[in-house]
Amino acid sequence: MAVAASTEGMPLARMPRTQSLSAVRAWIYCLAALVVLMVAVGGATRLTGSGLSITEWRPVTGAIPPLTEQAWTVEFEKYRQISQYELVNKGMTLSEFKFIYAWEWGHRQLGRLLGLVFFLPLVWFWARGAIKRRLALTLLGIGALGGLQGAIGWIMVASGLEPGMTAVAPIKLALHLTVASIILACLVWVAAGLKDRSQQPGEERAAGVAPRILVGLILFQIALGGLVAGSTAGLSYNTWPLMDGALVPPASALFVMNPWIENFVDNVILVQFNHRLVAYAIVAFALWHAWSIRRLAAASKTARRATAMAGLTLAQMVLGIVTLLLVVPLWAGLAHQVFAMAVLAMAVVHARVSLG
Template sequence: MSQNKSIFEEVSAGRAAKPTPQGGMIDAGRGGARRGIRLWLMALFALVVAMILVGGLTRLTDSGLSITEWKPVTGALPPMSAEAWETEFAKYREIPEYQLQNAGMSLAEFKAIYWWEWGHRQLGRLVGLIWAVGFAGFLIAKKVPAGWTNRLLLIGALGGLQGAIGWWMVSSGLEGERLDVASYRLATHLGLAFVILGYIAWYIFQLGHPERDLMQRRRGRERKLWGMGTGLLHFAFLQILIGALVAGIDAGRNYIDWPLMGGTFLPPFPFELEPLWRNFFENDATVQFIHRMVAYALFLFGVGAWFASRKSGNRAVRFGFNLVLALLSLQVLLGIVTVMHGSPWSIAILHQLGAVALWVAILRARFLAGYPPAQSIRG
């Protein structure tokens, strides 16, 4: 005999039978894949930062020309015997840097600079390996979210190009009477490193939120701050390239007074090289003067962006530009200290690290202006 059911039981049962709402196609593949890819990119980000710093130390210690050949695969192994070390040292003794600057260097001194360059190249190989394994793994497992395959492939392509540019840079110092690599090639190499770092950071920011959330937040884009963030990004990139020119010709080790240069505003003999255009790349006085002037202009532009951000109603956006101004101020201070101490490697590498931190902070402020997070009315 059947039992009578309460009307409340029937309603309850009917509700339980309803299917759980599912996300739309815009969210497809976002779960573990997005988190996993984001963690993988974070690892790549850390390695690229390490690459930039080790590359800077390699330049500051004059170690970049210690390996005179480009062997992407077999070069992964360092010299394993006394004979192999002698062979590498003999190759180094044939280049202008040894003959004109380091004549009489001992094998022990050669090993010290060799390990810096070898370590830099090993980091490059490690970055390439981690990218390749991660990309292939996510692709084979079909865990790459829609629209992300080409973005992730771009990072690998730029990394491969960076390796080729690295050798193009090193090869410029192996012939003629040049004691260092060509400064404009060094600027190209460092500039591409920051481009790669920028793409990785931007993708990390994007993957930290579901696609539907990003689309919703984009509707609240603060266009003026988005534009100023874009301007800051390009301005900072220009300054990074000029900084590489300064490093490439050791311009930071001359004219160590501040705020003047050689006792005057405009340094002496700013256009002594012929033809005229060479002064903007090879004259240490002119290159350092340009680096200083662009730094002042970048700082003023950053202050302007900060003042504009005060009008934002979103506290996360305001804080993003607060961080930019704080790091920008610190970077200017580090630049002054670096020059006034003759650019010792211990301070110069902090200045380079400051450029990395500022670069990422500008990217983050721009992201927050373009995709402002939701906040309560009280907030």
């Protein structure tokens, strides 16, 4: 209590270094939570077919939604000019348009909020000495990546506004989701590295490069999941473990397109098959990693985290199978996407802490 009383009201620059870093770490984890929320809203926007409802990129003025019936009519008329309306939603009412508009507007608003929650505290912490040069430069790099992510989001939307297109390009959706995941991973990595664990009881065990390989595999799988979402591959071959009656589809089905490389993006059977294969690989690798660490030091914190990661990857695979079998209902699709972010975050913490 005496320590708390002595620091009450004290400027942040004069607080103990550990107290300053605790505040910074809490702020960064708050940013990470906002990124996960944005991924969730982005997933709902995609699953409700709302992503093309706003046909312009107005980073500043777009923060204000239509406030009058006349303004709503103008926005609706812009939407009626694109192919998605003509080929998918022709006859949509204004009230139905307001529903899909709300999802896309909310997604963009979260992006604006995330920018404010990032830069305002960054300036505040930096001015008071809580953030030093190396950490500041790292955070500025993450902020720049966030700005790039906004541009990637618009490039993705613009791909769906092209004549004849009724959805965004799968490769651009996958890129948008992957960059969001990289931002989340960077934030969690930095935050996890700020915690002082020198006084904490419990044995750590060197885990080598395996935790970082696991992070890389999960990021790759998220990218493949973006391709599945963008090509709506989850709406086909809704059986497991077989695909169209076979454990491994024939090469004639997997590589039906020419040139062959296009199959990895546009052929729904290969896109889904790749997502399945990498899921199996991740679970197998996580189980092996947990077994190998527990064999050497079963009581260590590293072993407990590795075991937890094995359980999380297995649970995510089961959730993915359920989502597939149910033909991607909204709740399951969102749960699968958000849980992927949780698995990634936990893998990053495991990798960062294992470095010491």
